[in-house]
Amino acid sequence: MRVAVIGASGRMGKNLITAINDADGVSLGAAVLKPGSSLIGADAGEIAGIGKLGVAAVASLLDCVNDFDVLIDFTTPTLTLENAAFCAQHQKAIVVGTTGLNDDEKAALNQAALQSAVVFAPNMSVGVNLTLKLLATAAKILGDEYDVEIIEAHHRHKVDSPSGTALRMGEVVAEALGRDLKECAVYGREGQTGARTQKEIGFETIRAGDVVGEHSVWFATEGERIEIAHKASSRMTFAKGAVRAASWLSGKSAGIYDMQDVLNLK
Known part of the structure; x- marks a missing residue:
């Protein structure tokens, strides 16, 4: 699975890049930053502090649409819904760790899950x-x-x-x-x-x-x-769980899932 990370220069983004690099069965396909960021074009591995990975950071999902299979999103409710709609349109899976979604926003996420596979959990640990x-x-x-x-x-x-x-x-x-x-x-x-x-x-x-x-x-x-x-004690626990969810999504049909599904706890 080729994984894209959005908000790649943030605290969670850096942990996600590191967790992807350390995990088996997944690879970093894309790293997305805010438009206008001074780090656009920089190597994602160097942004995360782990050395070059050969993946240049870009300004939008559209710039890397052919480079990933699943997106991991720990951003904001508004941006998450935009990204979920993008993934639904382009048949990409998405792992959502964003918190603070209200009922209407959760309903919109469920709507996106009609077209793509979505793992949504308030905590990925x-x-x-x-x-x-x-x-x-x-x-x-x-x-x-x-x-x-x-x-x-x-x-x-x-x-x-x-x-x-x-x-x-x-x-x-x-x-x-x-x-x-x-x-x-x-x-x-x-x-x-x-x-x-x-x-x-x-x-x-x-x-x-x-x-x-x-x-x-x-x-x-x-x-x-x-x-x-x-x-x-470390955001890495959330990053590792999100990467595990991304790997689990391989071959999954459209629908809304949570970490209880990923961990077979139901």
Whole structure:
């Protein structure tokens, strides 16, 4: 599989280029930068700091449309939808790690998946996706007697809150308990909020420094508390998962998939 990376000079882009170079069964086909970037034409490997790879960075997907089979996108919701539409038009697969998509944007991504294969997950980490499986199991066993609280922390530059991973954790727990997260979620507490209701799922958000990503889910009742947590110390864990998803897409038909499909956890 020839893989294209968009936002190749960013923090995730550099990690993705390195992960692709280190993985078996995939190769870097294209590296895309913002139009007007001073790095256009530079070798993608040198941009990532791993030496020359023989792939020159370009300004748009149209400039490299014949050079890749699957695109990995960790950009912004608006740009991601443009890229997904491009991939659908040109029968290219796409791996989407972008967070912060609203319901309408997710629907647009599903529309693109009618024409091309799409892996969309709020977190590409193998460990996080195993954690989601553990959360579903715990929620089914513990039931409504346990209060559920989700605490997440990320770096100061993250623009969406709560994180897409935290929201997905909430969705998984809510589904296992037969609840609708939109109806039972509580985002932060302040002032005289009254006693906690039995079926609410609480979210607390921390934004500080250079935290890559930390998530902890509490199941608490009288006399005990169970915590299921995941801590990422490097963006490389997300990059490796995304590259694994890109490789998995080889030969897949059009449709929307997630990391639970990639890891055979369903």
